[in-house]
Amino acid sequence: MTEKRNSFRNQPDESGHFGDFGGRYVSETLMPLILDLEQEYRKAKADPAFQQEFEDLLEHFVGRPSPLYYAERLTETLRESLPAGKGAQIWFKREELNHTGAHKINNCIGQILLAIRMGKTRIIAETGAGQHGVATATVCARFGLPCVIYMGATDVKRQQPNVFRMKLLGAEVVPVESGAKTLKDAMNEALRDWVANVHDTFYIIGTAAGPHPYPELVRDFQSVIGREAREQMLSRTGKLPDCAVAAVGGGSNAIGLFHPFLDDPGVQMVGIEAAGHGIDTDKHAASLTGGAPGVLHGNKTYLLQDEDGQITEAHSISAGLDYPGIGPEHSWLHESGRVRYLPITDQEALEAFQLCCSLEGIIPALESAHALAALPRLSGEYDRDQIILVNVSGRGDKDIFTVAEALGAKL
Amino acid sequence: MTRFEKAFGKGHPALVCFITAGDGDTAANLDALVEGGADVIELGMPFTDPMADGPAIQAADLRALAKGTKTADVLRLAREFRERHPDIPLVLMGYANPMIRRGPEWFAAESARAGVDGVICVDIPPEEDAALGPALRDAGIAPIRLATPTTDAKRLPAVLEGSGGFLYYVSVAGITGMQQAAIDSVDQAVSRLKAATDLPVAVGFGVRTPEQARDIARVADGVVVGSALVKLVEEHGDDAPAAIRNLTASLAEAVHNARKETAA
Ligand SMILES: Cc1ncc(COP(=O)(O)O)c(C=O)c1O
Numbered sequence: 001m002t003e004k005r006n007s008f009r010n011q012p013d014e015s016g017h018f019g020d021f022g023g024r025y026v027s028e029t030l031m032p033l034i035l036d037l038e039q040e041y042r043k044a045k046a047d048p049a050f051q052q053e054f055e056d057l058l059e060h061f062v063g064r065p066s067p068l069y070y071a072e073r074l075t076e077t078l079r080e081s082l083p084a085g086k087g088a089q090i091w092f093k094r095e096e097l098n099h100t101g102a103h104k105i106n107n108c109i110g111q112i113l114l115a116i117r118m119g120k121t122r123i124i125a126e127t128g129a130g131q132h133g134v135a136t137a138t139v140c141a142r143f144g145l146p147c148v149i150y151m152g153a154t155d156v157k158r159q160q161p162n163v164f165r166m167k168l169l170g171a172e173v174v175p176v177e178s179g180a181k182t183l184k185d186a187m188n189e190a191l192r193d194w195v196a197n198v199h200d201t202f203y204i205i206g207t208a209a210g211p212h213p214y215p216e217l218v219r220d221f222q223s224v225i226g227r228e229a230r231e232q233m234l235s236r237t238g239k240l241p242d243c244a245v246a247a248v249g250g251g252s253n254a255i256g257l258f259h260p261f262l263d264d265p266g267v268q269m270v271g272i273e274a275a276g277h278g279i280d281t282d283k284h285a286a287s288l289t290g291g292a293p294g295v296l297h298g299n300k301t302y303l304l305q306d307e308d309g310q311i312t313e314a315h316s317i318s319a320g321l322d323y324p325g326i327g328p329e330h331s332w333l334h335e336s337g338r339v340r341y342l343p344i345t346d347q348e349a350l351e352a353f354q355l356c357c358s359l360e361g362i363i364p365a366l367e368s369a370h371a372l373a374a375l376p377r378l379s380g381e382y383d384r385d386q387i388i389l390v391n392v393s394g395r396g397d398k399d400i401f402t403v404a405e406a407l408g409a410k411l
Numbered sequence: 412m413t414r415f416e417k418a419f420g421k422g423h424p425a426l427v428c429f430i431t432a433g434d435g436d437t438a439a440n441l442d443a444l445v446e447g448g449a450d451v452i453e454l455g456m457p458f459t460d461p462m463a464d465g466p467a468i469q470a471a472d473l474r475a476l477a478k479g480t481k482t483a484d485v486l487r488l489a490r491e492f493r494e495r496h497p498d499i500p501l502v503l504m505g506y507a508n509p510m511i512r513r514g515p516e517w518f519a520a521e522s523a524r525a526g527v528d529g530v531i532c533v534d535i536p537p538e539e540d541a542a543l544g545p546a547l548r549d550a551g552i553a554p555i556r557l558a559t560p561t562t563d564a565k566r567l568p569a570v571l572e573g574s575g576g577f578l579y580y581v582s583v584a585g586i587t588g589m590q591q592a593a594i595d596s597v598d599q600a601v602s603r604l605k606a607a608t609d610l611p612v613a614v615g616f617g618v619r620t621p622e623q624a625r626d627i628a629r630v631a632d633g634v635v636v637g638s639a640l641v642k643l644v645e646e647h648g649d650d651a652p653a654a655i656r657n658l659t660a661s662l663a664e665a666v667h668n669a670r671k672e673t674a675a
Contacts (some may be wrong), residue, residue: 026536027533027536028558029581029584179460295506297462305508307512309482309512
């Protein structure tokens, strides 16, 4: 057979579309730059020296591979309320053990190497919780490039420790006063900076969204998560997981975990969206469950919006999930049915956060706690010899103030 | 002859004026632009996330949305403008999402019914033309494209393909309302563009004063002024029409006579 078999892993097409989604919805000023970036990325991808430098930094600077861990007590606890024989084994992919405490750094290493390859001398980025900002500031310090981080003024206030971290690392943090002063507005401002400084500036986008080729290249850099997990799973258990679960903000940790498994029909996949106060309220961030397709920030994808196409504000207790859109590949995987997407509320995430702390000795990021919160429900769908693999995308040190406030504790 | 051909065929450069729909007393602002001598009107469709705009137009969009401006209001303003001013070309300018929300065909048909002549969509480059371009062309509306300092000779044909009305040269790489380009670079760019197209070339971004407008009108077919007018609405609110009429009149006088002064 010479015919290429149907695959979920050969997106996007040449024009950067994942089915109907993705694309390059940017102003003309940025278009030549984006075409340039795509060309440069193709070359880098084919260049063994680039790949080697990327892998070397992941190993010695980031601390990869991240462990694969059997969460025994969580597994047993979930089984207690299930019928006999039910309750999958829960395994964690430990991205929270990476340098800077989340998966975000994988992508930043890849993009800064691209920036250097393209001769760019100044880096900009947007950040919500500050995790991507910290990861970007980190690689900029490591490579000696000046760095400007745009962050909504509201987020600057609620994420002071990360703001200080970025400053220690040498970044300039610019509070964005427009709109609701959160992640979406930070991204608008980063795009405004970029369009005025295209000649020397590289924009390190923090998730698998934005104009082509960003969703593709961020996915490729983050796919190290799924590739490692696949190998680790096979060597530890001799089989692939039956289900892979990850939280979805823009979707980078999720697509990084999922992509290497997409063509394994035995591996079911579940992406978790932030349902905030509930998807039947107007305070959530579940763009697939509660949104509709549209165009924002350079790509076509599911968005929270009104009947006129005005973007509505997202809400989640987790700043990293507090965004009204989602990466275009997830929109495509959603419509194709390959990945199932479930909403998890603030309250459910808080409960899972505490459960993970007390049963496993791991303080997860609130983003990751959304993925963990789906386990009580998912675990019962599987037998005891089956495996659910969860991406613990980040650690929760950054979130202790938010959690303390939500639980009514005084620090 | 289309309204665009008439507007750019008056024997002098054209003044193109932008204001945001739903900001201030928009109908009166539009009338003030016409009374002041504007040759082409761009009516901005407010959007929650105007990422190609500077602070002045961002604030105008938010003011308009805060007042509850809907797409239906923008179309109504356009339709009523057309009833009052049968000959002045009217362009809707904005972002993709509000334009395609109900489907590109819906937007194109409603715009045509309202008497709109052209549409500028900031975040649909030629590469994504299919998202809106075919619907506009089928409805007889000109998709007006932007060329920028980063549009090289290789891309220019793609930018021009399927475009109409006029070509909008964005003279600086940046957002609206910020710095102004050096006139020499504008001159060179316009010559390059005019060698590639028969469409009139209008130049904008950062033009504020009659002096700047006159310099550009010496080398271009049209001059676009936006943020400076929008700022007047910010300052004067519903009383902006008088100030808008005055600024437009001094801009029009500078633009319309720019070539005469050169000859003198
Ligand atoms: C730990 C962690 N997980 C997940 C996310 C969500 O982003 P993404 O969906 O791109 O993985 C963030 C974003 O800040 C994060 O910090």
